[in-house]
Amino acid sequence: MILWLKALHIFVMLAWMAGLFYLPRLFVYHAMTTSQEAKQQFIIMERKLWWFVTPFAILTLVFGIWLIISYGAAWFAASTWLHVKIALMIGVYAYHFYLYKLLRDFAADRNRHGHKFYRVINELPVLVILAVVILAVVKPI
Template structure:
């Protein structure tokens, strides 16, 4: 059994689990922003909190296994892998996005949302675009050595 392939599989598994939540969380925000019922908004805030706290460990494990993969490849490989540098920048932006979801959650919990459902519908599409770019970079590996 190859440790590298095991680590890579775990990286992908936790990335998929993280993205599943990152795709659904803004949908909860959409429903919350468009709801006129205080009871529904309260329930959606609970759902959003549980989901965000559930997926955060997946985000952390994705990062840990990604760093392990880079370490296993070595610094010479890392320096030549410009595609990976671009991927890492996109992933960093996704971690900022994830962190911003905590800010949005707090606003919803305090019933202090200032954004429309349309805003959250657009916000919901951001990780999809990043996922496409990240997967394309990881598979095609343009700008390599």
């Protein structure tokens, strides 16, 4: 049973991350365009993508909690690597909702950032996810 939970946790996390990596890329293109027609199309694409990946974010959390419960309290208490991973994941969830704020700003024509800002925020989560994967697989601490 635990292996199935792990597989589902990894799958929904991958689906979620794919969306989190693509949404800021849409913001890059959105920030670069001057066409009102293109801006409206980006608003639709960004909203649909955010709402498509949000259930994967929820399922990532559900399967993660289910795994912790399955392993038990003693395992959780002894798993320092998991505590660090959870702290990093709280940051990823904050990032997820920050992207929603940015999406709303674009939809209301209140974008205050240039395409370079969106390029940077598109790349930063890669490092966090790398750390999360290393923690989960290698368990260095």
